[in-house]
Amino acid sequence: MELLFRVSFCLLTFLGKTFADVILTTEGSNVWLNCSLPGKDLTHQVFDWKKDAQQEVFLYADGKHYNNKEKTGQDENFKDRVEFFEDKLQSGNASILIKSTKVTDSGNYSCGFPVPPVQSHTLIVGVLAKPSVTTINQNDDWAQLWCKVPGASPKPSVEWKDHSGKRLLDKVVASHENFILETIVNKTGNYTCIATQKELHHKSIESTYIHFAGSKNRAEGRKAIKFFLLLLLVVVDLLP
Template sequence: MTSADGKGPVVVKEGSDALLPCSLSTEENIEGKLFHWKKDGQKEVFLYDAGVHYNNGRPGQDEQFKGRVSHFQDGLKHRNASITIRNTKLADRGNYTCDFPRLQNQTFHIELDVGAAAEPSVTILDQIKDWALLQCLVRGASPMPKVEWKDSSGNMVPAHEPQVSQRGDGTYDVTLQAAVNKTDRFRCVVTQEEIYHQIYAETNVLLPPPPEND
């Protein structure tokens, strides 16, 4: 599904604000018009009718969106019916419609994807003689993160195949293990490009020095 501005889904990080675009190309002023926002075809997100809307006394807004949705009052003069959803939650993900039912039923479709930022945790699972097994664990992340092990110089550390599982809410758990054979500070780097999120966690590995040659 494409958005009203033709640029694809709106993707934001959980807890941030989402701007859902909607504007007419034919009307100069929509202050006296009716436009109606819904989620997944049923949930009442925002309704504006000639100055009366959900934020100034009109009843009917879904509990999920109460106190979190605002429009652009000054933008109405310029055909702008966009809304902002504040403090987004994973439950806000879905397909939204912006409908002008009295204007030849003009309807715009916008997909909202709310990402859950990854928070990695690292552990040393095992350490025997001259090697150590590292594990990086990410839980409940969305979109699916890219997980990598790096040494203190930023070099990629060869790792096992990542173990990925998807939860019922659409988020992902990822486990990545790597065996290392040197003393160093190792970093698990987790990247979610879609929501401009990158984070890392570190651990120190201390291994005995290699035996000296006679």
């Protein structure tokens, strides 16, 4: 599912002729970067989109641009992934669309004209957390559970909870690209791993059911022994 948030409360600057805002999106989505000069016909003008002031994203100059191959110099990372809106140029719209975003697209984008203003955006491309739960070891008394969250960005907060919602004691086993959180449980029930990325307003959960058959059998065995002993006492009392 495509996810895109333009964070209006994160308006960064209004310094002279520079505007900036922050855009959060997820890997694989399409994202709009807005730029406009209202009331200005840009058909025969020049505007240049750059990333981090160095990478050429999209250049338009009087009808010539990267997409029609009449301009060269576009960064390889953006080839065939950037669209503009030729039919909107007359109304001053120099916005672009970046398709199939990658984590490496994260950075600061600027839309520049020969004469200011310069309009800029900070783009953050994230990878949604997708936890998976594995039972590493289990015996009659306890089970060792791992929650793996590979490649998520921004880094999520991860926690284990039992069926009642109580947070469990846990231990980080691996904290690099393949994050692993471990917990030890000793009761039959559902156990859930929760990965939360507040920046992306994203929460993902994965659950597993653990059953301790041995513990139940021992408990039933003890009950059976107690019943047998009680029955034996009754029989002895009835003997002449």
